[in-house]
Amino acid sequence: MERMIGVIGGSGVYQIDGLEEAEWVDVETPFGAPSDQILTGRLNGRQIAFLPRHGRGHVHTPSTVPYRANIFAMKELGVTDLVAVSAVGSLKEAYAPGDFLIVDQYIDRTFAREKTFFGPGLVGHVPFAHPTCAQLSALCAEAARGTGTAVHEGGTYVAMEGPQFSTLAESRLYRSWGADVIGMTGMPEAKLAREAELCYACVAMITDYDCWHPDHDAVDVAQVVATAMKNADKARALVAALPELLAASKGCDEGCGQALDGAIMTAPAKRDPAMIEKLQTVMGRVL
Numbered sequence: 001m002e003r004m005i006g007v008i009g010g011s012g013v014y015q016i017d018g019l020e021e022a023e024w025v026d027v028e029t030p031f032g033a034p035s036d037q038i039l040t041g042r043l044n045g046r047q048i049a050f051l052p053r054h055g056r057g058h059v060h061t062p063s064t065v066p067y068r069a070n071i072f073a074m075k076e077l078g079v080t081d082l083v084a085v086s087a088v089g090s091l092k093e094a095y096a097p098g099d100f101l102i103v104d105q106y107i108d109r110t111f112a113r114e115k116t117f118f119g120p121g122l123v124g125h126v127p128f129a130h131p132t133c134a135q136l137s138a139l140c141a142e143a144a145r146g147t148g149t150a151v152h153e154g155g156t157y158v159a160m161e162g163p164q165f166s167t168l169a170e171s172r173l174y175r176s177w178g179a180d181v182i183g184m185t186g187m188p189e190a191k192l193a194r195e196a197e198l199c200y201a202c203v204a205m206i207t208d209y210d211c212w213h214p215d216h217d218a219v220d221v222a223q224v225v226a227t228a229m230k231n232a233d234k235a236r237a238l239v240a241a242l243p244e245l246l247a248a249s250k251g252c253d254e255g256c257g258q259a260l261d262g263a264i265m266t267a268p269a270k271r272d273p274a275m276i277e278k279l280q281t282v283m284g285r286v287l
């Protein structure tokens, strides 16, 4: 199967430049519209799709981002490898604002979001011990290093509900858990990408020290935006390098594309035909 990069841009990354045949396209899904139109085109001769997670102009809160529609739409467009770019707070001294961290684990503290494509009449459970694709993550690290930024490979992302930032007690709690960075959108995006059998990687752009650091002011939007703006060119350079790196890579050998093998529990005779039809795009392979 031809591989194709999709990118979901976070706070501060609402578009990418330099696409040939660039076009913002509407994609409708059974879960409603995605966060915005999706920018499609060719980057260095290779097809790519880009979606701003909060919409252009930042209209969705972390809780109202239509995560299911976003993943569905990417799959519909033929994306196989999805890269999330996310602004995060650092929970460790060594991870400084301006650095990139390639996430490989999550702690999901969100509670007000739809987190699965499954439902009554079609029940399934995908493996999630390793929530990101190691091969795609390695490509992201290589692309990130090419921007000249400090890159940390591997780290745990705490996904909080927001939209308010954390209290000091919460920030200290997450540090005591050994978590590395904090954001508001990593979940359920990563869970849904796994259910849709996509390779998924998260490039976390560190924008602040949250509120635990005695020598830094507690995070506010101005800090996040200032760092994100400073890093926006690097984020775009990183994205620009990805399609070629993917084409030259040996591809995923850890089964992201077969995550649904053996996952569905509902007996064939009990499966809801409407659910089967609704989910053709994301999991037609096993239905």
Ligand SMILES: CSC[C@H]1O[C@H](OP(=O)(O)O)[C@H](O)[C@@H]1O
Residues within 6 Å of the ligand: 009, 010, 011, 053, 054, 061, 062, 085, 086, 087, 088, 162, 183, 184, 185, 186, 221, 224, 225
């Ligand atoms: C503007 S600070 C909080 C906001 O920024 C992050 O967004 P994203 O993950 O989409 O880059 C964080 O998760 C919050 O949504």
Ligand SMILES: Nc1ncnc2[nH]cnc12
Residues within 6 Å of the ligand: 087, 088, 089, 090, 160, 165, 166, 182, 183, 184, 207, 208, 209, 210, 211, 219, 224
């Ligand atoms: N400190 C922080 N907490 C949650 N989300 C963030 N996004 C960027 N910085 C953040």
